[in-house]
Amino acid sequence: MTQRRLFALSGHWLDRGLSLVCLALGAGVLMIAKGYPTSAGALPMILGWLLMGCGIGLWLFPGKRADMRNVRIGGLLWGMAVFVAVLWLFASLGADVALFVLFVGCAVLSGYPPGLRLVATALLFVILVGAIFGGLLGVPLPGPVFALFSA
Amino acid sequence: MDYSALLAAGAHAFSLWPLLSLLAGVSLGLVVGSIPGLNDTITLAVLVPITFALPSNIAFPLLVGVYCSACFGGAFPAILLKIPGTASSVLTAVDGHAMTRQGRAGQALGIATYSSTFAGTLSALVLIFFAPILAQYALRFGPAEYFALCILGLSTVVGMGAGNAMKSALACLLGLLVAMIGMSPESGYPRFTSGNFWLYEGLPLTPILIGLFGLSVVFEMLSSERSNARDKGADEVPVRFADMLLPWSMVRRLLPTWLNASALGNLVGVLPGAGMLVAIYMAYERVRRKFGERCGQGLPEGIAAPEAANNSVVASSMVPLLSLGIPGNSTSALFLGALLIQGLRPGPSLFTDTPDIAYLIVICFLIANLAMFPLGLLLARIIPNMIRSVPRALLAAAIACLCFTGAFAIGNSVFGIMVAVAFGIIGFMFNRLQVPLSPFILALVLAPVIERAFFQSMSLSGGSVAYFVTQPLSAAMLLFTLIFMVWPLGKLIIRRRRQVPG
Numbered sequence: 177m178t179q180r181r182l183f184a185l186s187g188h189w190l191d192r193g194l195s196l197v198c199l200a201l202g203a204g205v206l207m208i209a210k211g212y213p214t215s216a217g218a219l220p221m222i223l224g225w226l227l228m229g230c231g232i233g234l235w236l237f238p239g240k241r242a243d244m245r246n247v248r249i250g251g252l253l254w255g256m257a258v259f260v261a262v263l264w265l266f267a268s269l270g271a272d273v274a275l276f277v278l279f280v281g282c283a284v285l286s287g288y289p290p291g292l293r294l295v296a297t298a299l300l301f302v303i304l305v306g307a308i309f310g311g312l313l314g315v316p317l318p319g320p321v322f323a324l325f326s327a
Numbered sequence: 328m329d330y331s332a333l334l335a336a337g338a339h340a341f342s343l344w345p346l347l348s349l350l351a352g353v354s355l356g357l358v359v360g361s362i363p364g365l366n367d368t369i370t371l372a373v374l375v376p377i378t379f380a381l382p383s384n385i386a387f388p389l390l391v392g393v394y395c396s397a398c399f400g401g402a403f404p405a406i407l408l409k410i411p412g413t414a415s416s417v418l419t420a421v422d423g424h425a426m427t428r429q430g431r432a433g434q435a436l437g438i439a440t441y442s443s444t445f446a447g448t449l450s451a452l453v454l455i456f457f458a459p460i461l462a463q464y465a466l467r468f469g470p471a472e473y474f475a476l477c478i479l480g481l482s483t484v485v486g487m488g489a490g491n492a493m494k495s496a497l498a499c500l501l502g503l504l505v506a507m508i509g510m511s512p513e514s515g516y517p518r519f520t521s522g523n524f525w526l527y528e529g530l531p532l533t534p535i536l537i538g539l540f541g542l543s544v545v546f547e548m549l550s551s552e553r554s555n556a557r558d559k560g561a562d563e564v565p566v567r568f569a570d571m572l573l574p575w576s577m578v579r580r581l582l583p584t585w586l587n588a589s590a591l592g593n594l595v596g597v598l599p600g601a602g603m604l605v606a607i608y609m610a611y612e613r614v615r616r617k618f619g620e621r622c623g624q625g626l627p628e629g630i631a632a633p634e635a636a637n638n639s640v641v642a643s644s645m646v647p648l649l650s651l652g653i654p655g656n657s658t659s660a661l662f663l664g665a666l667l668i669q670g671l672r673p674g675p676s677l678f679t680d681t682p683d684i685a686y687l688i689v690i691c692f693l694i695a696n697l698a699m700f701p702l703g704l705l706l707a708r709i710i711p712n713m714i715r716s717v718p719r720a721l722l723a724a725a726i727a728c729l730c731f732t733g734a735f736a737i738g739n740s741v742f743g744i745m746v747a748v749a750f751g752i753i754g755f756m757f758n759r760l761q762v763p764l765s766p767f768i769l770a771l772v773l774a775p776v777i778e779r780a781f782f783q784s785m786s787l788s789g790g791s792v793a794y795f796v797t798q799p800l801s802a803a804m805l806l807f808t809l810i811f812m813v814w815p816l817g818k819l820i821i822r823r824r825r826q827v828p829g
Contacts (some may be wrong), residue, residue: 191494194760198497205504208519216516219778220507223500230497239491242760247550255549259748262731267741271732278731279724285549288720301725305732313380315736 191238195231202227254285270319275302329459329682336686339384340694348385349691352392353698354706359393360400361710362717365544366413367397369726371661372540375533376733379668383684388691390665394658395695398603398637399443399703403710406435406630407566415603415637418611422622422629429625433570438581438630440703441573446589446635447696450642453593454649455689458678462650465675470783471795475804477773477780479811480653483598484766486811494762502770503777505530512775513782525742533664534734534746535771539764540657541730542751547758548723566708577627584631587613592639596655597647603640603656610636642692648673649685653773660768668737 206224209217258281265274279298284290302321309315310325317325339345359365370393378386401413406423419439426435468476485495508519509529520526573581588610595606610632615622622629644655645662652674654660666673671681678685734747757764788794796802 190760191491194497194762201504212511212518213514213516215514215782216511216518219503219781220518223504223507227497227500227504230493230500233493234497237491237493239494239761241491244759247759249550252546252550255546256752263741263744263748266731266735266744271735275728275731279728282545282549282724282727283720286720286723288718288724297721298724301728305728308377309380309732309736313377315380316739317732317735 188238188240188242190242190244191234194242195234195238198231198234199228202229202231251285255282258282258285266318270322271317272302272306272319272321274319275305329678329686332682332686333455333690336683336690339683340388340687340690345384345388345687345691346694349388349392349695350698350702352389353396353695353702354392355389356393356396357400357403357699357702357706358710358713360397361403361412361713362722365722365726366401367394368540368658368661369544370397371658371665372537373726373729373733375661375665375668376537376736378665379737383669383671384687386665386669387684387688388695390662391688391691392695392698394662395447395638395641395692396699396702398641399439399447399634399699400710402439402443402630402634403436403707406439407432407711415607416633418607418633419630422624422626425623425625426627426630431570431625433566433568434573434577434627435625435630436566436707437571437573437704438577438627439634440571440700440707441578442581442585442588442631442634443638443703444696444700445585446592447638447641447699448693449589450593450596450639451689451693451696453597454642454645454692457597457643458646458650458689459685461646462675462678465651466679468651468675468800469798470780470787471798471801472804474777474780474784475795475798475801475808476651476653477777479804479808480647480773481766481770482808482811484769486814491761492815494760495766498757498762498764499766499770502767503774505535505767506771506774512779530746531738531743532660532772533668533737534743535750536657536661536664536768537730537734538747538750538752539754539757539768540661541726541733542747543754543758545723545727545730546751546755548719550755566711568704568708571704571707581627581631584614584628585635588632588635589639592636593643595636596640596643598655603637603644606636606640607633638696642696645688645692649677649688650675652677652776654769657765657768660772663772 202224205220205227209220209224211217212220258278262274262278262281265277276298279301280290280294283294283298288294306317306319306322306325309317310322316322340349355370356367359370360367371390374390374393378390381389398413398415401411401416402419402423403412405411405416405420406427409420409424411417411420423435423439426432481499485492485499506529508526510517510527517527588606591610591613592606595603595609611629614626614628614632618626618628640656644659647653647655648659648663652663652672654663663673666677669684671677671684730747730751731744734743735741737743754764756762757767784794785791795805
């Protein structure tokens with residue numbers, strides 16, 4: 177319990193951090209909404225004040241259950257990197273290549289052993305997705321392989 | 328109520344494709360509900376984009392089937408392995424696993440199946456008879472009543488939600504803020520768009536839900552300890568089919584608990600935003616008060632109460648969505664997405680404009696709950712082995728792929744994926760910081776209604792805010808709003824007084 181209260185990545189310290197973010201966000205919203213006409217800016221102005229009030233409230237009454245310990249930061253960052261790469265692949269090469277990379281990337285990052293078995297599973301899964309979306313449901317997905325299903 | 332439309336929908340639901348789709352949904356729901364880490368919302372988030380290419384009479388039975396059975400599916404691993412498959416089966420694990428350790432796993436599964444079916448069916452009947460009546464009444468609602476109702480929904484989710492009320496309020500405000508992005512409904516002035524034309528229409532709802540429920544789980548899996556392990560718990564528990572069929576004496580014994588828990592569940596479900604956890608904790612607390620120390624040591628009522636409560640929330644949470652256009656919880660917000668994708672307008676006019684679909688949805692809830700009984704008994708022996716055979720890593724990869732494809736398919740653009748990824752990160756942070764998602768979703772969905780209703784009321788009243796309290800129904804709802812807002816403070820004061828010695 178004591179460790180939980182003292183550790184910066186758990187308990188009320190995280191909530192205090194969140195309350196500061198909340199205050200900054202509220203101030204930002206107020207600054208932006210000031211430039212809007214009254215009809216468009218009324219609700220954002222109210223929201224900005226309420227966000228700041230909520231930030232103060234959270235600072236005064238923080239919870240104890242927030243917990244960022246046991247988060248594998250490496251896994252999270254690599255995951256985000258894979259997602260960004262897949263986004264680029266989706267737009268440039270097509271959904272088939274992108275989904276294949278996404279499947280293999282996520283499986284390896286989650287601890288599945290890389291190898292032929294994973295490649296075969298990924299291929300089968302991606303083809304299945306293409307067949308369901310392109311073939312059965314008629315939703316066109318971009319990509320050289322998926323184009324065959326749509327045709 | 329239009330009985331001819333109800334009968335026609337009933338007949339249509341029993342035709343080949345809708346029925347097959349419904350049964351597939353129920354089976355899928357049982358399986359995903361029983362896999363720890365997956366639940367109804369994740370599955371619906373993945374399925375909603377798929378349904379936009381399906382006709383309504385196949386799409387909705389599938390979604391209803393998944394929604395109805397997933398929270399019951401969570402009871403399997405809770406009872407057999409003490410791993411709740413879904414959040415709604417947390418309390419089922421207490422007495423359920425105690426019964427398994429006593430060699431009464433079959434009976435525990437039987438109690439869960441009977442309780443879920445009984446309460447689910449009762450709740451479906453509430454939906455069938457209550458939603459059209461409420462919809463008819465809601466046709467007379469003016470903007471002031473809609474404004475007050477939305478505010479009441481938001482206050483319920485903040486005041487009655489489990490956990491820190493301040494965080495619920497924060498989630499609610501953030502949801503409202505995200506909903507502000509795009510053009511103002513009143514003046515058409517762009518807000519928080521930074522000149523980006525993709526944001527002028529506002530952020531698309533379905534990719535947001537896919538991110539919050541689907542991709543956040545992927546982030547959770549990627550950031551937890553790497554392992555190729557399958558979900559293990561206790562050793563394999565033999566479950567005999569005959570044990571799952573309850574004797575009449577047990578049914579008679581559990582009937583009062585089912586009725587109590589169902590009444591609670593239906594009441595909580597109908598309130599927009601109150602949430603399933605509130606219902607199961609309240610129902611379990613009643614059992615605990617009645618049975619004292621026997622509770623938690625393999626008491627049948629300890630399974631019956633939470634299972635009946637969570638299943639009765641399912642159908643009744645659709646009452647506010649179908650009759651008023653206001654989702655009762657996060658999962659019904661996904662249904663809202665599905666209705667919009669199909670070109671339908673949720674709200675009072677749903678039962679008058681498209682009675683065939685509206686009544687088909689409510690009838691499907693009844694059939695799905697009835698189908699859950701035989702399917703639950705049949706799958707109870709297969710599912711635990713299935714849980715053990717799924718590698719978590721491949722599960723994460725499959726969910727990620729389906730989320731990306733679904734988010735793309737909604738608008739045929741990569742923008743949908745970007746939104747889903749961004750909200751996946753937000754959802755992950757929310758989970759870690761214990762900020763509840765339901766208030767965020769509810770605020771996101773209700774914000775445009777609130778703003779529109781507010782400005783309409785203002786122009787009707789000539790700019791007088793007193794208009795909201797001079798309309799009797801609106802005034803009553805605002806009074807309840809005040810009570811719900813003050814409720815957490817009252818709870819805090821009572822708790823502190825009890826803690827004072829003497």
